[in-house]
Amino acid sequence: MDSTVTAPPAAARLKFLDITLYAIVMNIGLRWLAVAGAVGPASLPLWVVSLVVFFVPLAVATAELTARVTGEGGIYAWVREAFGPLAGFLCGLFYWFSLMPFFAGVLYFLAGLITAAAGADSKSGPLYLAITLVLSGIVIGVQLIGFHFGKWLTNLGAAGSWFAFLVILAAAVFLGTHGQSATHFARASYIPKPDFDTAILWGTMVFAISGIESMGFLRNDIEGGMRTILRVLMIVGVSMVLIYIAGTVAMLVILPQSELTRLAGFPDALKSGLARVGYDAVGPWAIGGFALASMGSIVAWFGAGARLPFAAGLDNFLPPLFARRNPKTGAPTAALLLQGSLMLVFVVLGQAGEGVAGAYDFLVSMSVLTVTIPYVLLFASYLRFARAKPLPGAWQPPGGARTSIVLGTMGLVATLIAIVCTLIPNGSDVHPLATFLKLVLSTAVMLAVGLTLYWLAARRRKNVQTKAA
Numbered sequence: 510m511d512s513t514v515t516a517p518p519a520a521a522r523l524k525f526l527d528i529t530l531y532a533i534v535m536n537i538g539l540r541w542l543a544v545a546g547a548v549g550p551a552s553l554p555l556w557v558v559s560l561v562v563f564f565v566p567l568a569v570a571t572a573e574l575t576a577r578v579t580g581e582g583g584i585y586a587w588v589r590e591a592f593g594p595l596a597g598f599l600c601g602l603f604y605w606f607s608l609m610p611f612f613a614g615v616l617y618f619l620a621g622l623i624t625a626a627a628g629a630d631s632k633s634g635p636l637y638l639a640i641t642l643v644l645s646g647i648v649i650g651v652q653l654i655g656f657h658f659g660k661w662l663t664n665l666g667a668a669g670s671w672f673a674f675l676v677i678l679a680a681a682v683f684l685g686t687h688g689q690s691a692t693h694f695a696r697a698s699y700i701p702k703p704d705f706d707t708a709i710l711w712g713t714m715v716f717a718i719s720g721i722e723s724m725g726f727l728r729n730d731i732e733g734g735m736r737t738i739l740r741v742l743m744i745v746g747v748s749m750v751l752i753y754i755a756g757t758v759a760m761l762v763i764l765p766q767s768e769l770t771r772l773a774g775f776p777d778a779l780k781s782g783l784a785r786v787g788y789d790a791v792g793p794w795a796i797g798g799f800a801l802a803s804m805g806s807i808v809a810w811f812g813a814g815a816r817l818p819f820a821a822g823l824d825n826f827l828p829p830l831f832a833r834r835n836p837k838t839g840a841p842t843a844a845l846l847l848q849g850s851l852m853l854v855f856v857v858l859g860q861a862g863e864g865v866a867g868a869y870d871f872l873v874s875m876s877v878l879t880v881t882i883p884y885v886l887l888f889a890s891y892l893r894f895a896r897a898k899p900l901p902g903a904w905q906p907p908g909g910a911r912t913s914i915v916l917g918t919m920g921l922v923a924t925l926i927a928i929v930c931t932l933i934p935n936g937s938d939v940h941p942l943a944t945f946l947k948l949v950l951s952t953a954v955m956l957a958v959g960l961t962l963y964w965l966a967a968r969r970r971k972n973v974q975t976k977a978a
Contacts, residue, residue: 553758582824677782681760
């Protein structure tokens with residue numbers, strides 16, 4: 510039974526190795542390798558630029574803001590402290606909402622892999638839905654039992670991610686050393702073309718290297734506090750450089766650019782590439798590792814995302830029930846169940862009839878812009894705090910406030926460019942203006958919904974404070 514516990518018991522906290530594996534499976538996605546490979550060698554300098562102008566500022570901002578703002582909620586708490594409760598509430602709502610289509614999409618992908626592996630009918634809607642609901646139950650259940658036990662699935666996910674990556678690397682090294690590379694890197698162009706593919710790739714890369722701010726959600730669930738968080742940020746950064754850049758090169762060695770598409774997906778590219786080098790028997794194991802990494806990723810994000818309604822409960826924007834942890838497991842039970850219920854709604858909508866499925870597609874489109882708005886607010890908050898008086902003993906980067914201002918500006922500009930890139934229409938889109946208006950108007954609808962929810966929550970919060978006075 511829950512009680513008013515707002516801090517996890519010491520036994521339920523994540524140790525250094527656990528949080529490192531948690532962060533890797535949460536923040537590094539192998540699926541982006543095929544997306545980058547579709548642009549060819551020109552994607553390699555874009556990886557370098559995106560890591561420098563977005564990941565480094567985001568990682569440093571995460572470290573500074575986590576050290577400065579000690580409350581629950583991560584990005585929600587940072588924006589709230591910088592710009593007030595309304596901005597914090599909207600930021601947290603947009604961030605939390607954008608996770609729901611992600612959860613549903615990963616679950617559909619995993620259901621597809623299971624269906625294919627079992628040789629079942631891949632077009633069977635009821636089977637897809639049944640598998641997806643079972644996976645949803647596992648995700649929710651793993652987080653309800655707390656990090657102390659649930660961490661093992663994310664640890665296995667991180668191991669699966671590295672296994673799949675090393676298989677790709679081994680295949681590429683074999684082909685490269687035998688003069689069978691599918692790409693002639695010496696004669697390739699490394700200058701990105703100013704077209705839709707490059708624009709969508711930049712937006713994709715920004716999303717691929719985002720997510721490290723999630724450490725702020727878990728700051729009170731990590732053993733060792735800021736010292737551990739700083740070490741994890743460095744390890745994730747090095748891992749991203751290795752996996753994204755070396756992994757993209759490996760994909761281009763295994764398969765020609767023409768066979769790597771945004772839509773084909775990483776598993777198809779992995780299977781085709783291994784068949785080319787005669788590693789067919791390894792294919793199912795590598796795809797299994799990738800599936801395990803995907804499952805670990807959704808479990809990790811599900812646990813971090815639930816800290817947003819938990820923090821809203823602490824601030825009285827949600828009933829007190831959401832501000833409680835299970836005293837034994839440290840899990841924010843009510844917040845996890847609320848998030849799980851909404852995730853199931855998205856899962857069912859995605860498998861429903863055409864009319865309802867259209868509504869689901871609309872919600873997914875709405876999340877395209879809402880996922881970037883929180884990063885604008887994050888870097889704006891970071892810049893505001895950079896100009897404030899530093900807290901005694903709080904961590905700062907070398908160079909202090911000047912470095913923070915430069916990095917914050919870089920991150921903000923990179924985010925704004927990513928937003929513009931998501932609005933650039935595809936050349937094959939027969940209704941580009943309609944697509945643009947749909948994205949903009951859907952975000953406006955989300956803003957209106959957020960303002961309404963804030964108004965209702967603010968009234969309730971005021972009543973709670975009045976009764977307490």
